[in-house]
Amino acid sequence: xxxxxxxxxxxxxxxxxxxVVELGSAISESVNxxxxxxxxxxxxxxxxxxREVVPTYRSLLILxxxxxxxxxxxxxxxxxxxxxxxxxxxxxxxxxVPVLYGGEHGADLDFxxxxxxxxxxxxxxxxxxxxxxxxxxGFAPGFAYLGGLPQAIHTGRRTDPRVTTPPRSxxxxxxxxxxSPPFALPSGWHLLGQTPVRSYDPRRADKPFLFAAGNTIRFxxxxxxxxxxxxxxxxxxxxxxxxxxxx
Amino acid sequence: MPGHLLIERPGxxxxxxxxxxxxxxxxxxxxxxxxxxxxxxxxxALVGNEPGTAVIELTRLGIAAMVEGAATRFALAGAxxxxxxxxxxxxxxxxxxxxxxxxxxxxxxxxxxxxxxxxGGGFDIAPTLGSLSTHSRSGIGGxxxxxxxxxxxxxxxxxxxxxxLWLPPEHRPGNTDPFRVMLGPQDDFFSPAGIETFxxxxxxxxxxxxxxxxxxxxxxxxxxxGFNIVSDGIMNGSIQVPGSGQPIILLADRQxxxxxxxxxxxxxxxxxxxxxSRPGEIVRFRRVTGEAAQAAxxxxxxxxxxxxxxxxxx
Numbered sequence: 264x265x266x267x268x269x270x271x272x273x274x275x276x277x278x279x280x281x282x283v284v285e286l287g288s289a290i291s292e293s294v295n296x297x298x299x300x301x302x303x304x305x306x307x308x309x310x311x312x313x314r315e316v317v318p319t320y321r322s323l324l325i326l327x328x329x330x331x332x333x334x335x336x337x338x339x340x341x342x343x344x345x346x347x348x349x350x351x352x353x354x355x356x357x358x359x360v361p362v363l364y365g366g367e368h369g370a371d372l373d374f375x376x377x378x379x380x381x382x383x384x385x386x387x388x389x390x391x392x393x394x395x396x397x398x399x400x401g402f403a404p405g406f407a408y409l410g411g412l413p414q415a416i417h418t419g420r421r422t423d424p425r426v427t428t429p430p431r432s433x434x435x436x437x438x439x440x441x442x443s444p445p446f447a448l449p450s451g452w453h454l455l456g457q458t459p460v461r462s463y464d465p466r467r468a469d470k471p472f473l474f475a476a477g478n479t480i481r482f483x484x485x486x487x488x489x490x491x492x493x494x495x496x497x498x499x500x501x502x503x504x505x506x507x508x509x510x
Numbered sequence: 511m512p513g514h515l516l517i518e519r520p521g522x523x524x525x526x527x528x529x530x531x532x533x534x535x536x537x538x539x540x541x542x543x544x545x546x547x548x549x550x551x552x553x554x555a556l557v558g559n560e561p562g563t564a565v566i567e568l569t570r571l572g573i574a575a576m577v578e579g580a581a582t583r584f585a586l587a588g589a590x591x592x593x594x595x596x597x598x599x600x601x602x603x604x605x606x607x608x609x610x611x612x613x614x615x616x617x618x619x620x621x622x623x624x625x626x627x628x629x630g631g632g633f634d635i636a637p638t639l640g641s642l643s644t645h646s647r648s649g650i651g652g653x654x655x656x657x658x659x660x661x662x663x664x665x666x667x668x669x670x671x672x673x674x675l676w677l678p679p680e681h682r683p684g685n686t687d688p689f690r691v692m693l694g695p696q697d698d699f700f701s702p703a704g705i706e707t708f709x710x711x712x713x714x715x716x717x718x719x720x721x722x723x724x725x726x727x728x729x730x731x732x733x734x735x736g737f738n739i740v741s742d743g744i745m746n747g748s749i750q751v752p753g754s755g756q757p758i759i760l761l762a763d764r765q766x767x768x769x770x771x772x773x774x775x776x777x778x779x780x781x782x783x784x785x786x787s788r789p790g791e792i793v794r795f796r797r798v799t800g801e802a803a804q805a806a807x808x809x810x811x812x813x814x815x816x817x818x819x820x821x822x823x824x
Contacts, residue, residue: 278775
């Protein structure tokens with residue numbers, strides 16, 4: 264779709280210290296790849312006054328020090344990078360994430376199955392049969408928004424969001440799925456399961472965050488016994504997500 | 511050997527804060543940081559600290575604490591909380607020397623929201639992801655990722671031996687002008703009438719207001735293009751307008767991304783005054799251009815430099 268690839272991005276104001284570089288208005292893999300590529304190029308440039316770059320689904324937020332640089336200077340530098348070279352390819356990580364589906368670990372599995380006229384086994388097979396792309400990390404530390412959910416289990420959000428959901432939940436909302444960090448969080452998404460994997464762990468001092476935008480993830484169903492063994496290993500500080508060589 | 515500050519009464523919501531955590535929003539980590547960074551810098555300067563040394567942010571009601579094991583110095587700046595040292599009233603916006611066994615009692619504030627307690631040399635606590643700022647919702651930073659409790663012992667560093675300083679009242683920051691905003695990034699999601707309503711209205715600060723955000727109650731802002739966007743990044747000072755048409759100003763502890771359109775952004779130089787605004791008070795907004803906002807950022811830096819230059823020895 265040519266409309267997904269603007270000839271140049273929209274530059275929007277976000278106060279005296281913020282510039283939004285908007286590449287599209289909808290969720291699209293090609294737009295997200297450009298966001299990540301542009302973000303990486305900006306990181307590498309380390310422009311004076313740029314405090315941080317926050318890539319999201321379809322835009323980048325550049326936070327800057329207005330005492331050091333300004334919107335006009337930054338806009339010029341961003342437009343000079345356009346179109347970004349796609350670097351968000353195989354240089355990034357691919358992960359296999361074990362999940363215990365259903366029961367108290369995935370309180371909405373039955374609902375999702377009923378909603379689509381499927382068995383719970385079919386929902387698990389669909390959810391764990393796809394490879395997902397990390398579109399962004401946001402909302403809470405290490406919370407990964409994933410695209411690529413099979414259409415057969417696209418499910419609108421809950422009408423009554425939960426005030427709290429279990430840590431390390433794997434959930435679906437609309438056309439997305441997500442992995443929660445090891446905290447209880449409010450959520451309106453449907454809970455399918457729980458993973459022993461900690462997407463954020465401050466004890467991993469060198470790399471507290473497991474996933475980054477542009478990574479890919481597959482889910483592997485596990486038994487309750489495997490889940491508890493992996494939880495104990497994760498508790499002891501082991502990495503229980505498997506890094507895969509290729510997508 | 512440096513001593514400790516023993517927290518005897520924790521106040522309403524007291525947490526360690528500095529300039530906040532920079533560089534981790536892309537991993538979902540909120541920036542956090544002092545809600546009134548001007549008062550934080552003042553408190554630090556009064557005791558001879560670097561401007562961004564971590565301080566205790568006190569909310570509406572301060573702490574009672576005792577110094578253990580060594581002498582230290584401290585200063586309180588920001589909202590006008592009452593202060594007593596060993597039972598005798600003492601001045602805020604002024605550095606005080608304390609010896610081991612001395613007690614400070616910090617009471618309520620009648621105006622403003624937050625005061626900042628700086629100790630000479632700062633606290634000897636390891637930063638998390640480059641900052642001591644506490645984000646209590648995710649349990650990151652500060653002391654064990656949480657607000658202070660009675661019985662906590664905060665280890666002190668050895669402070670500066672420079673003179674104790676005082677800031678005369680006429681040089682203390684603050685004004686009651688409307689909050690300056692730049693429109694965007696999603697002002698095109700609102701009708702011209704909606705933007706006029708926002709810029710012309712009186713908005714009352716709601717009681718669901720905290721370090722994460724400030725809920726406002728006032729004339730309903732009309733959307734033009736729906737009220738859902740694909741989630742994007744959020745600034746300190748971003749003003750989002752959900753379907754209710756009532757704006758919410760997102761602040762230091764905001765979540766990193768959100769899916770409501772943001773009509774405008776409060777400019778950096780005015781954020782410290784939001785940090786001192788109380789539920790029930792009225793806020794108004796005034797639109798400024800990008801050039802005016804940039805000039806305001808420079809003027810704000812100069813205001814802080816002048817404030818510090820006007821501190822004098824006690």
